[in-house]
Amino acid sequence: MSASLTCHSLSFAWPDGAVVFDGLDIAFGPGRTGLVGVNGSGKSTLLKLLAGDLVPADGSVKAVGEIGHLPQNITLDTALRVDEALGIAERRAALHAIEAGDAAEEHFEAVGDDWDVEERALVTLGELGLGHIGLDRTVGELSGGESVLLRLAALLLRRPGILLLDEPTNNLDLYARRRLCQAVASYPGILVMVSHDRELLDLADQIAELHSGEVTWYGGNYSAYEEALAVEQKAAERTVRAAEADVRKQQRELADAQLKLARRKRYGQKMWDSKREPKIVMGARKRAAQESAGKHRAVHQERLAEARERLDEAVEAVRDDDEIRIELPYTAVPPGLQVLTLEDLRTAYQARVDGVLDLRGPERIALVGRNGAGKTTLLRTIAGELQPLAGTVTAHVPLRFLPQRLDVLDDDLSVAENVARFAPGATHNRVRARLARFLFRGARADQKAATLSGGERFRAALAALMLAEPAPRLLLLDEPTNNLDMASVRQLTTALESYEGALIVASHDLRFLESVGITRWLLMEEGGLTETTPEALAGPV
Structure with a gap:
């Protein structure tokens, strides 16, 4: 049976009440999926829910096939031998015992049908650029990047039908990244990868964008996704311009209608004051005019409200892709x-x-x-x-x-205070004006450095140095x-x-x-x- 991975009505919230997903439905099919989204959108959380490392508050995750999960932060016991980290130490020891002439039953049970486990392990290590480390060295002798690839090798040796990778190229050098890309390109099952590495994401068959707890699918790799997004944004911006024009039109029509009604009211009052018609006739005419005016005004006000609602929807569809634009x-x-x-x-x-x-x-x-x-x-x-x-x-x-x-940031100080430390001669207003160019506007400049997300913290540190x-x-x-x-x-x-x-x-x-x-x-x-x-x-x- 081919592998499959689906979520139905998945809900999850952190202990502080922050909702990450509320009724998420998503299905991953064969091929490579790049899972993208801004920092904090829930990408790593979703992978942990898929892997079973987190339990959803509601809904279900159904997987057909074994799941292999490579988390973002990997900790391996430095005392482990490489074969232990790969999960083959027991089978390897049994093989060596059998080769040495020990025909004990437990050795054959340990090996099972995996007689080529040692050769497969060495081939897998070689494919990931780790052929030089051997199986008897300890994890403590490896670099951080080699430890990541070793953990991936352990997963690949299990031949899982589903592989989940969370920022796998972090801490990898150029050569190790290339090895990992080769492994991803040749993986035959369902692969879901979270990454900021464009080269890796360009190996994807489809992109799943996570935004506000919902997923939007795009066919093709990351470059194709960016092109599709650009087309979407141009269309969204045209819709905003049309909606803005409609709001202005409805405002003009409402103003014209109110002006006409005011003229009619003045004319009616003049007729009332001159008493040119019987009082009962003028009273009936006044009531009818008031009812007509009220309906007329309500129609135009409703049209204006609808136009404003369409404008709000159109504005929401346009991405907030603020860019840092500064003069230095x-x-x-x-x-x-x-x-x-x-x-x-x-x-x-x-x-x-x-x-x-x-x-x-x-x-x-x-x-x-x-x-x-x-x-x-x-x-x-x-x-x-x-x-x-x-x-x-x-x-x-x-x-x-x-x-x-x-x-370089002091966690106890705000973003503005941190920048002021590097530019002691700058006035308060100058610091805040220049910070706004780094997308820290208003209250955002008063956030404590300790509360910033990873992307915000980087932007604040960059601002502190470049505005120094x-x-x-x-x-x-x-x-x-x-x-x-x-x-x-x-x-x-x-x-x-x-x-x-x-x-x-x-x-x-x-x-x-x-x-x-x-x-x-x-x-x-x-x-x-x-x-x-x-x-x-x-x-x-």
Whole structure:
């Protein structure tokens, strides 16, 4: 029987009463589904409900076939051997015992029909780029990215009919991402993936967009979804313009009707005052006129109310795709100006720069390489957070560093107060006016940093650095797109378009790097830096 996965009338709320789903119906068929939506829309919650890790308040989840779930935050016991993490240790031990001549019945029961389990495990590890780790090493010897791929290998070895992946490329370097994409592309069952990784989402057969507790389906991959969305939005904007014109028309007609009624009333009063007709006739005429006027006014008021309702519906259909649009003239770096010099640099954890590396003018440098190669260490050394073991770092312009942890914010302060810390000379009104360009308007600027969502926190940290005084003319970003939804990635991209200074960004996301106008690519390999190209990085693993 082929696998299937359906939800019927699914409802779920958090203990504080916040409703995530109320009567959700959804069915996943064969193929790859990209589950998208803004941060906080309930994507991870839905995967946990599908996997049985959360229990719905009402409704049901029905799965035909085994479910494999790769959660966003993976914790593996560092003392486990690789074969234990893969779930094959017992069968492997039994196989080795049988091969050594021990014909005990329990060994055959442990193996069952899975005589090639060790070979399958090694093949699966190899396909994910983990062939070098072997089955006897411990999890503690692996990097964070290797641990994610190991957990995926354990799922694939079980051959589940349904696979649920939650942000699987987080913490993966460029090479590991490519391996994961290959595994996704070849998966034969039902696959549902939550991701902000465009390359991965472009492998989807269909996109399910989660918004306000409901799902809308789009055929094709993420690029096709964006095209369909753009067409929808243009149609929605035309509808808004037509609805606005209708409201203005109804307002004019109501005003004209009220003017005519006022004239009739004045004429009737004049006739009453002149007593040209019998009182009983004039009274009847006045009552009839009042009734007619009331009906006439009610008709126009009803039409206006209906027009306003249509306008409200049309406005709701238009996405709130606010983009960060700012002017940062003081960040500008003229061509040729020396921005940064690294000379014979040796950092902690063995990262190094041989000879002299100069950054001049508004260059945009991508720092790429495997996890653990030393990219973060180099950025922290340039930012002055770590002292070099040898050599020199000379920044010729003001710089700011945005780390992966986003710990530049004080959780006890509001967004506005955090920005004011970095720009002590700016007035209160100036801080709030500039924050509005980062989409923190009105009361949103008064939110405590501790209460912000992941995307909001990133935007607030970016605002604090880019609006700092003196203006940063060199910006260092460390894996800025990790844990950002697609809308937040677009907002980051537009913010960097406004930034006129030099940029060094460490990232594994080639699509993002290309979108921000990288002018120079540096590969960190075995601790050293070499020039490279995006074409070379996109080549075979």
